Amino acid sequence: MPVALHTSKPKVLIPEKVSPDGLALLREQFEVDEKKGLSPEGLEGIIGDYEALIVRSETKVTAALLEAAKKLKVVARAGVGVDNVDVEAATRHGIIVVNSPSGNINAAAEHTIALMMALARNIGDASASIKAGKWERSRLVGIEAKNRTLGIVGLGKVGLTVARIANGLGMRLVAYDPYANPNLAAAASVTLRPTLAEILKEADFLTLHTPLIASTKGMIGKAELETMKPTARILNVARGGMIDEDALVEALEAGTIAGAGIDVFTSEPPQADSSATRLISHPKVLATPHLGASTKEAQENVSIDVCEQVASILSGELPRSAVNAPLILPEEFRTLQPFVTLVEKMGSLYTQHYSSQVNVNVKAQSFRTTFDITYEGALASLNTTKPLFAALVKGLLSPITSYSNINIVNAEMLAKERGILINELNSRENVEGKPYSSSVTLRARSTRSRAASPSATRALHNNPPTPSPQESQDDQVIQGFVSGSQPFISRLDRFKGEFVPRGTLLICRNFDSCGKIGFVGSELGKAGVNIRFMNVAPLYEGEGVEEGGGEGEGKGNEALMILGVDRPVGEDVVRGLIGSEGVLEASVVTL
Numbered sequence: 225m226p227v228a229l230h231t232s233k234p235k236v237l238i239p240e241k242v243s244p245d246g247l248a249l250l251r252e253q254f255e256v257d258e259k260k261g262l263s264p265e266g267l268e269g270i271i272g273d274y275e276a277l278i279v280r281s282e283t284k285v286t287a288a289l290l291e292a293a294k295k296l297k298v299v300a301r302a303g304v305g306v307d308n309v310d311v312e313a314a315t316r317h318g319i320i321v322v323n324s325p326s327g328n329i330n331a332a333a334e335h336t337i338a339l340m341m342a343l344a345r346n347i348g349d350a351s352a353s354i355k356a357g358k359w360e361r362s363r364l365v366g367i368e369a370k371n372r373t374l375g376i377v378g379l380g381k382v383g384l385t386v387a388r389i390a391n392g393l394g395m396r397l398v399a400y401d402p403y404a405n406p407n408l409a410a411a412a413s414v415t416l417r418p419t420l421a422e423i424l425k426e427a428d429f430l431t432l433h434t435p436l437i438a439s440t441k442g443m444i445g446k447a448e449l450e451t452m453k454p455t456a457r458i459l460n461v462a463r464g465g466m467i468d469e470d471a472l473v474e475a476l477e478a479g480t481i482a483g484a485g486i487d488v489f490t491s492e493p494p495q496a497d498s499s500a501t502r503l504i505s506h507p508k509v510l511a512t513p514h515l516g517a518s519t520k521e522a523q524e525n526v527s528i529d530v531c532e533q534v535a536s537i538l539s540g541e542l543p544r545s546a547v548n549a550p551l552i553l554p555e556e557f558r559t560l561q562p563f564v565t566l567v568e569k570m571g572s573l574y575t576q577h578y579s580s581q582v583n584v585n586v587k588a589q590s591f592r593t594t595f596d597i598t599y600e601g602a603l604a605s606l607n608t609t610k611p612l613f614a615a616l617v618k619g620l621l622s623p624i625t626s627y628s629n630i631n632i633v634n635a636e637m638l639a640k641e642r643g644i645l646i647n648e649l650n651s652r653e654n655v656e657g658k659p660y661s662s663s664v665t666l667r668a669r670s671t672r673s674r675a676a677s678p679s680a681t682r683a684l685h686n687n688p689p690t691p692s693p694q695e696s697q698d699d700q701v702i703q704g705f706v707s708g709s710q711p712f713i714s715r716l717d718r719f720k721g722e723f724v725p726r727g728t729l730l731i732c733r734n735f736d737s738c739g740k741i742g743f744v745g746s747e748l749g750k751a752g753v754n755i756r757f758m759n760v761a762p763l764y765e766g767e768g769v770e771e772g773g774g775e776g777e778g779k780g781n782e783a784l785m786i787l788g789v790d791r792p793v794g795e796d797v798v799r800g801l802i803g804s805e806g807v808l809e810a811s812v813v814t815l
């Protein structure tokens with residue numbers, strides 16, 4: 225009977241309404257599941273099957289959900305605000321969060337203007353009145369926007385777009401945004417004010433366009449409302465929670481604020497008897513159910529934008545709008561890729577070699593936590609070494625921790641959590657005359673060696689060539705390079721010798737005298753372990769000769785034997801190698 229072949233495609237979950245234009249881009253390569261109306265528990269129950277999650281503002285991407293999302297690589301927000309995503313938890317899990325920073329900006333700005341004009345001309349009230357059979361021309365007299373002052377809080381993408389449209393309406397524009405670009409403000413005819421208090425006093429219309437963050441939460445409360453003109457109208461198409469809804473209802477009741485146009489609420493959809501419901505039902509409030517981004521055009525834009533990014537991430541490329549990952553140009557990433565592999569192998573070799581080492585003194589090796597990684601040659605002038613930094617953390621930690629997904633998103637955070645300090649250093653000196661253009665040296669510092677830079681975990685990029693840190697004999701050193709796209713290790717401690725860091729390796733330090741290879745070979749043979757290749761690494765130039773002296777068995781006459789073997793070598797076999805026949809130390813690593 226023929227057997228059905230299962231080629232399982234990565235799975236993408238979409239629990240909200242996202243425009244089909246982007247989803248169509250994903251269907252060929254991925255399994256796309258649109259499942260609306262899931263409860264938080266329902267979502268948590270199935271998220272473990274998915275590599276990507278695409279949401280809008282309704283889905284709460286909590287720490288608990290991310291904890292259950294064992295395969296998840298990306299959370300894509302088809303819109304701007306990521307306040308419904310626990311970005312810190314995503315970062316901790318190495319999950320990239322992307323958004324669409326500009327796809328719905330125009331829609332949000334036009335919605336703001338629509339609310340402003342509708343408030344100015346009582347459109348909502350007038351429509352309800354005429355539908356009720358009334359003809360109330362004198363009650364529904366409005367005001368004009370022209371020559372009135374629009375106070376803008378947050379002069380970012382939406383705020384500036386609102387400003388440009390409002391400028392066309394002949395409004396006077398003032399804004400409060402401590403981080404705004406003054407040139408962009410001036411070009412949009414906006415006068416920046418240094419304090420919120422100033423624009424509150426001036427505004428005939430006040431509109432909010434900041435993200436919901438600690439500094440903006442509750443920024444318009446009772447005290448702020450009291451300083452505004454009683455004829456002022458307030459607009460919020462940004463986020464609920466920035467205005468104290470109860471205080472606004474009170475001000476509208478008291479007549480100290482004339483009206484409000486609100487698209488976003490503290491609870492969405494508003495819960496019965498909540499402050500949001502009281503605000504919505506107030507006669508002076510024009511409310512819409514979070515429609516700022518709800519235009520055909522905006523939904524197409526954000527859907528295509530985030531779906532392209534999801535496809536990139538699931539194909540191992542970098543997204544263009546990551547909220548929590550440092551951006552690296554794809555060309556740079558391609559140049560770095562072989563070195564990423566090399567550095568990860570160096571880190572992993574470090575951890576495995578020194579932690580599994582069995583030696584004559586049976587002295588336990590402790591995991592050192594201060595590392596200098598030096599990029600030599602062409603690598604020293606790269607714009608970014610973040611992928612190399614992440615690869616090192618991954619190499620160091622993967623063999624000894626349960627972190628399964630260490631990447632450029634979470635490497636720095638995880639290294640910090642484990643108390644690992646990594647100094648990144650640049651040197652252009654060491655590769656002259658070598659058959660490769662770049663090499664990398666990893667040095668685990670003993671307490672006796674001097675710090676390269678006092679407390680930095682990362683050296684800044686684009687550093688001038690940095691001198692090597694002062695070395696100590698006890699430093700543990702691994703050096704490597706890439707030839708073609710193949711990584712090689714070229715130095716391990718005091719020994720130089722090229723070997724490919726791949727597969728299971730038995731690494732023995734022994735006296736460099738006859739019979740050692742035969743002895744190790746026969747011991748492995750007895751244990752049923754086949755040797756695939758062997759390499760001998762002599763002492764690095766100038767190392768130790770004076771101490772051991774000549775041909776005999778002394779520190780100056782040692783070598784490393786690196787054997788590629790076809791299976792892991794048991795600890796009993798490794799112990800059997802040590803001692804009598806001159807093998808001083810041995811470790812088994814799998815790279």
Ligand SMILES: NC(=O)C1=CN([C@@H]2O[C@H](COP(=O)(O)OP(=O)(O)OC[C@H]3O[C@@H](n4cnc5c(N)ncnc54)[C@H](O)[C@@H]3O)[C@@H](O)[C@H]2O)C=CC1
Nearest residue numbers: 305332378379380381382401403434435439461462516517
């Ligand atoms: N209702 C809806 O459907 C939509 C809502 N939005 C929301 O609109 C808001 C603005 O979005 P964008 O303009 O794209 O963001 P943006 O990041 O381009 O601009 C935000 C601006 O707020 C400023 N800001 C930050 N903290 C501030 C503070 N304490 N005081 C004053 N200004 C501060 C920043 O400097 C920045 O210029 C976001 O909350 C977003 O989620 C965006 C699209 C649609």
Ligand SMILES: O=C(O)C(=O)COP(=O)(O)O
Nearest residue numbers: 280281302303304305517
């Ligand atoms: O992009 C934003 O920040 C929005 O608020 C739009 O939200 P939505 O995608 O319409 O749920």
